Amino acid sequence: MSCCLKADFSITIPNSRDGESLRVCSSIGSLQFKESYSSKEFLGKTLDGSHYKPLKLDPVNAQSSVCISKALKWWEKSLEANMIEIHSAQQLVDALLNAGDKLVVVDFYAPGCGGCKALHPKICELAELNPNTLFLKVNYEQLKAMCYALHVHVLPFFRFYRGAEGKVCSFSCTNATIKKFKGALEKYGTERCSLGPAKGLDETEILALSSIGQIKRDLVPSFDKVEEELVLNNGFKEGNAMAVV
Secondary structure (H helix, E strand, C coil): CEEEECCCCEEECCCCCCCCEEEEEEEECEEEEEEEEEHHHCCCCEEECCCCCCCCCCHHHCCEEEECCCCCCHHHCCCCCCEEEECCHHHHHHHHHCCCCCEEEEEEECCCCHHHHHHHHHHHHHHHHCCCCEEEEEECCCCHHHHHHCCCCCCCEEEEEEHHHEEEEEEECCHHHHHHHHHHHHHHCCCCCCCCCCCCCCHHHHHHHHHCCCCCHHHCCCHHHHHHHHHHHHHHHHHHHHHHC
């Protein structure tokens, strides 16, 4: 967030009884002068910065700026290179399909979730210790429709995916049960030969996301074949149920 002041500016300082100094700064493109005054010298007075001669800088930055850096949210802090924020269902589908045989952990969280906030530093530590594992972060509040389709109803929640096997486990976890998370990393993160292309989401999840417009049908590999197999499987189950009756 930035606000800009022109080169010639005045600042009116209200009356103050404390003796602490006040710093008045002005800049053209960047800070060019800084000067401290005792509050006793300018009680109720107007400070004029127009007599200062700015240095010659890039004319593009002709206005002075006072910039306040945006504070990071808790879920944005301490992120490792192998931690990626997911912004859409299609991005999640693509990330899982392009992960190869790498272990992928999908971390479902919400900004207002106290358990998620408390667990975040530990997840960042584990991501640092497991650089070959990909951590995909999903903001529940921003992607509610997708989370509903994936049957995520409790937070914090994690899903582990590995290559051709697809989803290998899923569970909720807190700092108190972090051993469960570490155990899954150890079990599914070991080196091994690739068993084939990455599977990604289950077929039913792909269909659910497509049915609510979260992903494009023509972008899903072999979508028609998957749909046909599901229809056949459901028909087979119904036929068996009728035979039993």
